[in-house]
Amino acid sequence: MYQxxxxxxxxxxVKMLAGVLIALLITGITDIHTQAAEEKPQNGAxxxxxxxxxxxxxxxxxxxDFATIQEGVDYAQDGDTLLIYPGTYTExxxxxxxxxxxxxxxxxxxxxxxxxxxxxxxxxxxAIGKVENLTIYGMNSGEEQQGPTEEEIALIxxxxxxxSWDRQKNYTGYAVHIDQNCLYGKSMCFENCRVxxxxxxxxxxxxxxxxxVRFENCELISRGGGSCIFMHDPTSPEVxxxxxxxxxxxxxTSYLCPYVMTFQxxxxxxxxxxxxxxxxxxxxxxxxxxxxxxxDNVNTGFDVETLSMLEKAGVLYNTGFKSTAAVLVHSMQLKxxxxxxxxxxxxxxxxxxxxxxxxxxxxGITYIDTEINNHYENVxxxxxxxxxxxxxxxxxxxxxxxxxxxxxxxxxxxxxxGNTLVEMNAVVSAAP
Numbered sequence: 001m002y003q004x005x006x007x008x009x010x011x012x013x014v015k016m017l018a019g020v021l022i023a024l025l026i027t028g029i030t031d032i033h034t035q036a037a038e039e040k041p042q043n044g045a046x047x048x049x050x051x052x053x054x055x056x057x058x059x060x061x062x063x064x065d066f067a068t069i070q071e072g073v074d075y076a077q078d079g080d081t082l083l084i085y086p087g088t089y090t091e092x093x094x095x096x097x098x099x100x101x102x103x104x105x106x107x108x109x110x111x112x113x114x115x116x117x118x119x120x121x122x123x124x125x126x127a128i129g130k131v132e133n134l135t136i137y138g139m140n141s142g143e144e145q146q147g148p149t150e151e152e153i154a155l156i157x158x159x160x161x162x163x164s165w166d167r168q169k170n171y172t173g174y175a176v177h178i179d180q181n182c183l184y185g186k187s188m189c190f191e192n193c194r195v196x197x198x199x200x201x202x203x204x205x206x207x208x209x210x211x212x213v214r215f216e217n218c219e220l221i222s223r224g225g226g227s228c229i230f231m232h233d234p235t236s237p238e239v240x241x242x243x244x245x246x247x248x249x250x251x252x253t254s255y256l257c258p259y260v261m262t263f264q265x266x267x268x269x270x271x272x273x274x275x276x277x278x279x280x281x282x283x284x285x286x287x288x289x290x291x292x293x294x295x296d297n298v299n300t301g302f303d304v305e306t307l308s309m310l311e312k313a314g315v316l317y318n319t320g321f322k323s324t325a326a327v328l329v330h331s332m333q334l335k336x337x338x339x340x341x342x343x344x345x346x347x348x349x350x351x352x353x354x355x356x357x358x359x360x361x362x363x364g365i366t367y368i369d370t371e372i373n374n375h376y377e378n379v380x381x382x383x384x385x386x387x388x389x390x391x392x393x394x395x396x397x398x399x400x401x402x403x404x405x406x407x408x409x410x411x412x413x414x415x416x417x418g419n420t421l422v423e424m425n426a427v428v429s430a431a432p
Contacts, residue, residue: 053079060087069093069102069112076100084110084134095126097182102126104133107192113137116173116199120148127180127208132191138175140198140224140351172199174226178213179206184239187212194219198353201226201262207233209241209271219251222260223347223356227392228252232264233271233409240270247276253283254390255356256344258292260284260421264394268401268408275404276413281324282420283361284390287368293386299393300406301423304329304365321422325364328420337369363420365390391423 057064058072064085066072070093072082081101086109093112095102104110114123116138123136175197178188188211195202195218202220205213213231220228229252234240254260260282263273286304287293302310308329310316316328332340340359347353393400393407403410405423416426 053077053081055081055083057083057085058089059085060089073098073100073102084112086110088113090114091123092121093124093126095124095129097127097180099128099182099186101130101132102134103130107133107135107194111135111137113139115139116175116197118148119171119173119200122173122177123175125177126188127178127183128186128188130189130191131193133193135194135196136175138173138195138197138199138202140172140348172224172226174200174202174204174230176203179204181208181239183208183211183213184241185210187214189214190216190218192217194221196221197224197226198348198351199224199226201230202228203230205229205231205245207231207243207245207271207273208239209234209243212244212246214246215248215250216246217249218247220253222254222257223344223353225257227257227259227262228254229260230262230264231273233266233268233273235266237267237270240267242272242274244274244276246278247280248278250280251283252280253361254285255359255361256285256348258284258286258388258390259392260390262392262394263405263407263410265401265403265408265410266396268396272409272411273403273407274411274413275416277416277419277424279324279418280420280424281363282365282390282424283363284365284421285361285368286329286365286388286390288388290386290388293388294392295386296394296398297387297389297392298395298398298400298406299387299389299391300400301389301391304367304388304390307365307422308367316422320427322417322425323364323420323422324418325362325420327362328364328422330362330364330366332366332368334369340368390421 054076056066056072056076058066058069060067066075068091069082069084069089070091073093073095076082076098078099081103084102084104086106088111090113092114110133112123112134113136114121116122117140123138124131175195176190185208193215202222207213222228229245231245233243252260265271265273307316311328317323343355343359347356391405393405395401395406395408400406401408404412412424412426414426416424419425
């Protein structure tokens with residue numbers, strides 16, 4: 001199992017939560033706890049009546065209303081709030097067709113984690129409501145995990161349209177999965193959260209029409225093969241329409257995957273995507289070789305090499321492009337590149353990401369030394385080529401379109417500014 005001692009979060013808990021601090025923390029939420037305790041379910045069935053939204057305390061030590069987050073989710077009704085006390089909750093939490101708020105008392109101390117070996121088993125599945133002050137951690141424990149039972153697989157196949165478990169079983173899970181029809185016409189908000197993934201994308205979003213998914217003051221950290229954000233439009237006309245993604249004051253870091261964001265257009269005739277980025281910092285990596293990239297990425301923006309060339313020539317921003325990075329494209333030397341890749345490989349093989357946590361990538365794009373190809377067996381062939389970009393764009397017809405970065409029916413709003421990547425900032429007219 002994943003060792004508790006390797007988690008820097010838990011070390012922080014031991015150091016920070018002295019007796020006086022715990023006392024103050026508990027005192028500060030006594031009123032909420034008392035209110036929730038009055039609604040605490042007893043043994044046996046309890047009659048529920050129409051009432052105002054309630055708050056329930058989740059505490060691992062049994063002092064709250066529930067000891068697990070999922071118990072609270074199952075009991076809560078629309079509008080209710082689950083207040084999460086400090087602790088590490090190893091759970092596969094599913095909030096299905098229910099609009100509730102999940103709020104931790106401290107992001108560093110309230111940790112929801114689960115091994116994401118399987119696509120359908122992730123720390124948090126949710127679509128509407130609010131999540132605040134939590135660390136959500138999709139782990140790669142390095143240990144074999146038990147997959148779905150035959151009964152569970154049958155249920156999965158029954159609910160899938162145009163898909164099957166035979167395909168999905170080949171994918172690992174996100175840390176957060178947002179993909180339910182209840183999202184239509186509603187919103188999902190994450191505030192002051194840290195989302196970490198060691199397998200697939202940090203957050204997977206299956207958008208719905210007339211909806212908004214919002215991230216504010218959040219950190220998204222990808223240590224595995226997925227990007228920080230993966231978003232696609234609806235595939236059914238019944239729940240299609242205008243969808244929106246808003247990211248404000250966030251940080252996106254990708255240690256291994258060369259893509260920091262991934263967008264897919266599946267039904268452009270019925271959908272449009274409105275994207276807003278504000279003051280979002282990106283810490284991305286890029287490779288000189290092409291085997292890490294995909295050939296069907298139709299992003300129409302600059303590749304990393306062109307960005308670097310234009311930046312060095314001093315002409316990148318002459319046409320209205322902007323970046324908050326002092327240097328947009330950084331170069332990592334050969335020795336540092338080899339050490340960096342060895343650290344990532346060791347972490348992936350052992351499930352111990354302690355050393356990865358200590359790596360501080362600069363704001364911008366860090367370009368791995370070109371000579372690193374000579375030190376690895378799986379290098380590109382002359383016949384394979386792909387654009388080296390940090391945003392992946394996929395369209396249903398595999399052709400670039402006229403939307404943002406070539407994405408079909410995608411719009412970057414005029415309110416997008418203050419971001420690291422030039423593609424995330426609305427282009428303004430250059431000064432004459």
